[in-house]
Amino acid sequence: MTGNTLSRLYVGARHSLFVGATTASRHRHHAVQISVALAQPFRMRLEQGAWQEYRGVIIRPDAEHEFDSGGVAVANLFLDVESADYRVILQAQSAGGIEVGRSVAVPQELLQALRLFHAGESAMATAPELCTRIVEAFLGRTLARREIDxxxxxxxxxxxxxxxxxxxxxxxxxxxxxxxxxxxxxxxxxxxxxxxxxxxxxxxxxxxxxxxxxxxxxxxxxxxxxxxxxxxxxxxxxxxGMTPSLLLSQQAAVEILLGEA
Incomplete structure (x- = not known):
């Protein structure tokens, strides 16, 4: 993942969020990926298909894909395949509410919040909430919040x-x-x-x-x-979908934020 301006990577307890320009050759990873364009659509090719433009998309685990944001920022949310968030997405898919690989529109309020996060104008404390809001945008509903036992x-x-x-x-x-x-x-x-x-x-x-x-x-x-x-x-x-050595070699261009439990 590379960018011309500073990118931000948040690593939390069960998901991570990378916001920045993104270019990735053909690869696969075991995490679920949800990508959201912050300005212009990005280009992606799934499996052996043709390049297509997207504003928001879910990429299923272990799906081979290529990605090119054209040098502009994209938000990439990575979810654990065993996470509750992904279970909810799978349930929505089975009910016909979500189609993996299909471009999805994202609310302007969320796009603005992601732009502020990318610009460093919002604190790291907003990152977990942004991750949840991205999932909710694709589900079309609010996820239930629970007090921790x-x-x-x-x-x-x-x-x-x-x-x-x-x-x-x-x-x-x-x-x-x-x-x-x-x-x-x-x-x-x-x-x-x-x-x-x-x-x-x-x-x-x-x-x-x-x-x-x-x-x-x-x-x-x-x-x-x-x-x-x-x-x-x-x-x-x-x-x-990348090695830690690649990420750490780009420290000058990527601000890494580590979440708490």
Missing amino acids: PRVARVLELIGKEPAQKIRVERLANAVALSPSRLAHLFAEQVGVPIRRYRLWRAIREAIRLCLGGASLTEAAHATGFSDSAHFSNSFRDLF
């Missing part, structure tokens, strides 16, 4: 204290007096991704933070529980 909040706190450790679900469940199965269900329901996927996103965020602080990819990978730099790079590429 104190037991889930405690589990998030415990995971946060040991981000490099693979804490067993049984240990977490004991800490909040729940069965492992009940905790797994409650966590996925409230956080939006299973515990193991949440730990992966958190480990990736922490590894990026260490790299930004001067650590090598190998050092960051080992410190955050990955077996080696290749394991970290493969996990990163599955989520974002």
